[in-house]
Amino acid sequence: MAIYVYFIALVVIMSVVGFLVFHYARGGKLKRLGKAIGSALLVFAVGWSFWEYYLGNTVARRFGGTLTVELPANAKFLSATWKEDSLWVTYFEPQSKRCVFKEFSRMGLVEGDVVIPNCDPILAHGEQ
Known part of the structure; x- marks a missing residue:
């Protein structure tokens, strides 16, 4: 609206x-x-x-609305959360076995990434 x-x-x-x-x-x-x-x-x-x-x-x-976030190809979405007006999205990259926490901020000028190597949240939960 x-x-x-x-x-x-x-x-x-x-x-x-x-x-x-x-x-x-x-x-x-x-x-x-x-x-x-x-x-x-x-x-x-x-x-x-x-x-x-x-x-x-x-x-x-x-105020509500739609914000579309594009993830890399083959990435598996894990979670998302807001920190003030920035959206933090967590996803898993199976090929590189990395978990990535990516920030989508206002204006896109200062966006952070937190990368955890050797991460496999799917195996941690016993899923195959």
């Missing part, structure tokens, strides 16, 4: 910016239209980037 509200607000802001630029820009109609469309697309790019790299984790954590 939050994503719909955000993007509807973004479309409204894009429309207002486009209208204002078209109305107050100098030049012929075609030139003003180009400036208005360019300005609206710039607002969209900034708004989408803000959602993708900053708000995605926060909104999913605090």
